[in-house]
Amino acid sequence: MTPFQNTLYTGDNLYVLYGLNSGLADLIYLDPPFNTKRLYSAPVGSRAAGASFKDMWTWKDVDEYYLGKLAINYPALAHYIAGAGAVHSKAMMAYLTYMAQRIVEMHRVLKASGSLYLHCDPTASHYLKGLLDSVFGRDNFRNEIVWSYQRWTAGKLMFQRMHDIILFYTKSKAESKFNVLMEPYSGKSAHQAKRFTQIVEGKLVQNYTEDNVREKSMRDVWDISILNSQSKERTGYPTQKPLALLHRIVKASSNEGDIVLDPFCGCATTCVAAQQLGRKWIGIDIEKQPVKILIDRLSDDAGMFKDFIATDKLPVRTDIQAIAPDSKSVKERLYREQNGLCNGCGHEFDIWNLEIDHIVPKSKGGGSYYENYQLLCGACNKKKGDRPMEYLRMQIETREKLLKQRIVFGE
Ligand SMILES: C[S@@+](CC[C@H](N)C(=O)[O-])C[C@H]1O[C@@H](n2cnc3c(N)ncnc32)[C@H](O)[C@@H]1O
Incomplete structure (x- = not known):
């Protein structure tokens, strides 16, 4: 198998990304911790039991030396992060530095025609957008996708928070690939063209032909159910995303044979979606648990794809010459x-x-x-x-x- 393809890496994605060739991936989807200050754990007895990850940030999580590096290579970004620190908190500054470090590497790993989708929520989405503008360029912003869902929550002194945000950027404007997806018109307009009258049991009834449901190109507000506790898809991994959501993204911004990378892959939903749609994939997670879950998910899809590598060895770039450390x-x-x-x-x-x-x-x-x-x-x-x-x-x-x-x- 070509190096870097259909591989699940266990390790800090920063160091895995350092080892991936430039211009390798057609599509990157990332669903990082959102800075929610929570510790996520999987329920006992679920396929993901034992898995957990923290979502709280301090300077300890950040390679401080990197801020110095940022100030030289991305001065606007360094100012931006310091500003967010002043407006919000030191924890936000630490979180954004951590994310910046990785997003700069993702940008390098993306093909010129590639796209990146960053999944987040209103806790930090507005700060992350500025960060992406700084690295990708504001002209390469494509959409702020609202993933809208329903779930039961207790009333609070505000509207219910029922959506996530997915920020969509391309590496360049001219070369980017995008497959237009369609969705049916809602309500009456879905059938306007083919309405007809029928007599059913002696009564006049308005009816529509099935094969002529009208479609329009997809909006940036997506109604997709979250995985409920009864869902067959559910592994128990905290924050698992529905395959339907990933199918949409993979279909829109990649073609068969392309490489899809998820550097915060959790229980590998993106890898499964990519495989089901005939794409190659690379998954990275710092926890060991995803490997076990991925193997389980794959064997559930019997024979679908056994041909993959799970490793905790860091990849080594083959597109640059090693530089002697004494240079x-x-x-x-x-x-x-x-x-x-x-x-x-x-x-x-x-x-x-x-x-x-x-x-x-x-x-x-x-x-x-x-x-x-x-x-x-x-x-x-x-x-x-x-x-x-x-x-x-x-x-x-x-x-x-x-x-x-x-x-x-x-x-
Ligand atoms: C929100 S979850 C992703 C859920 C995933 N989209 C799914 O459907 O299962 C975030 C994941 O990022 C992982 N993570 C956090 N920091 C990481 C790092 N530095 N490198 C790699 N993975 C990391 C966590 O272990 C967790 O599995």
Whole structure:
């Protein structure tokens, strides 16, 4: 099988995206956590039991060094995020930085003719739209799709919140592909052309011919039921989306054989929809649970597609040459982007006192390319060794806590 196709990656999508070739995907659908400050867990006994993910944001979730990088490559975006932080909260700023980091990579991975659909809700949709405008360009905004549904909720001091938002962007205006989908006219106008009168049981009755239901091109408000507790499709995975919703998106913005990518794939609804419609797919989720659910979903669709890969190894780009980590120009560029600071302890150093480090260690599949490099001082680099960045952060936080205690207790 061609690399990167029909593969479910388990891992942080940022590092998986770093390893995917540029211009690979025809369509990206993402349904990230919405910053709702909730912990989502699957019910015990469901196919997804044990699965959970958090949706609360702090600076700890963000690669802080990335903000510095953003300020150089996307100055407007960095200003925008800082503004959202001032208007809303630090948590929103952290969330948007986290999303920006990934959306920039998704934009790179998208083909020139590709489309991206970002699924969110009114908690952050207005902030995310500004972020997408900054990365994709406001001219490449296509639709704000309203997914409208019904569900039982208790009354509150406002209207019931009964919709999600899906922001649709294309990478370019001229080259983008779009298949117009149709929907029937509603009410009387659906049948106007073919109304006729019949005598049924001695009475005159107005009737319509079935085969002539009138259709119009689809609106940006979609009425699709959410999965109720009795639905056969339901896996129990928290926030699972209906296949009908994904079928629409896949049909509109891809053709058979195209590649559909979902970097927050949950129980792999997008991958299943793509496969059912003859597309190739790539799914990524940080949790291990989706692999099990996907295998279950696939065996339910007996024989439909067994030919796929599930892996926790990071992919490695084949479209760029590896850059040697000791290259002088790489070091100088990183030094500028990190403002001369060590990416571990945050202290300022001269360039010759900083060392190039693989953010995702080579032993864990991290590639030798620019996005995977950072500068660390000798002490931080030694401490980090072959471990991931989180380890170094934990060490630094513990040390800072101890230092603070010493200051408080006057040690
Ligand atoms: C809202 S759910 C997606 C639900 C999915 N659309 C479905 O139909 O099942 C968000 C998913 O993003 C995953 N996730 C959160 N952060 C991630 C990250 N950094 N990398 C990959 N997946 C992540 C969570 O584990 C969760 O499964």
